[in-house]
Amino acid sequence: MAALTPADELHIQPDPETLRTASLWLAERCRQRSVPQELIDRLDLCLNEVLANLIDHAGPGVLEIPVELVLDPGDRRGGTPLSLRVRDGGAPFDPTAAPSPTAPTVLxxxxxxxxxxxxxRRxxxxxxxxxxxxxxxxxxxLAWPQETPDR
Amino acid sequence: MVDPTESPATGSSIRHEDHGDDLRTVRLAGRLDMLGMEPIALKFTSLTASHAQQVLVDLREVSFLASIGIRSIVSSARALESKGGRMALLVAPGSTVEATLTSTGISEVIPIHTEEAEALAGLGAAG
Known part of the structure; x- marks a missing residue:
């Protein structure tokens, strides 16, 4: 389903300071679309971790390639989720296939x-x-929360 | 004793209070991402893991807790435990910080409280 409003894009070269830039951009764009704060907080954490992982593990020269962020609000009433696409020029890495660490039981x-x-993932x-x-x-x-039906 | 370290540029801060010789509260505030942890990480380690003591880490004024902040907390808690001390965390109930610590399983290995008096009493009793 097509988005009701156009997607937003941001291009950054990841470093600790531009992580803040990306976070501010995300929050501002989400608020313009009345995204609930709880969803903004969750998406902010996800974006921060994806970009931090890139900074920590990207090989030489990779961070000079701008990372493209595309925020698409989806369709709140139609049930299309909010989406954030992160496109980077690093070595192939599929986080959906990466094993999860064992849950801690002893400090x-x-x-x-x-x-x-x-x-x-959480x-x-x-x-x-x-x-x-x-x-x-x-x-x-991220799924939009269900709206309370109008009475 | 209060000894604040604040970094206006990153919006993070750390300060501490000692309650006798073996019980300390370390209060963190702000956005604890890569930029926010950089100016306070060494001080956090020094304040929490330098010797055997009971340490309450107050995260109620932390607006954002990234994995780099969690790693710092876990590393210090482990070092503290190896010296015979113990750490507990204080969070705002229902906060994203609390959800982050729960989702990563950290709440299973470092006790989390939402009431300061209860947390200090628990640590004091253990000391």
Whole structure:
């Protein structure tokens, strides 16, 4: 289903400061579309972790390739979810296929790797990946909350 | 004792209060992402994991907790435990920070409280 309003795009070269830029852009665009704060918070966490993972693990030169962010509000009444597509020029990485770390049970054995991926899986409703023309394309989907019927 | 470190540029801050020799509260505030953790990470480790003590980490004024912040908390909690101390976390009930700690399973290995007096009493009793 086509979006009722055009998608927004942002191109950034990921570093700790542009993560903030991306977060502010996301929040502003979402508020313009009356996205509930709870969804903004969840999407903000997901975006931060995806970009932080890229900063931490991208190879030499990769961060010079701008990352494209596309926010599509979907269709609140039609049931099309809010989506955020992240397109980067890094080495192939499919986060949907990456194994989840074992859930911690003892502090001394609690690992600190893979937490970001756990958070993304927890806070978005769906995650889709594809490799397109040497780019990773990750789409995060969050369902709009059901509206209370008008009386 | 209060010893604040604030970073207006990143919007994060850290301060602490000691309650006797073995019980300390460390209060974090702001957005704890890559930029926010950078100026406070070393101080957080120093304040929480330098010797055997009971430490309450107050996250009620944290607006955003990224995995880099969680990693810092877990690393310090592990170091503290290895020295015979213990850490607990204080969160605002129903907050995204609380949901983040629950979703990552951290709440299973570091106790989380929503009431400060209860948290301090629990740590004090353990000390």
């Amino acid at each position: 001394a054995e609690t690992g600190i790797g893979g937490l970001g991926l756990v958070m993304v 806070f978005c409703d769906e995650m889709h990946y594809r490799r397109v023309n040497d780019f990773n394309e990750l789409t995060l989907l």
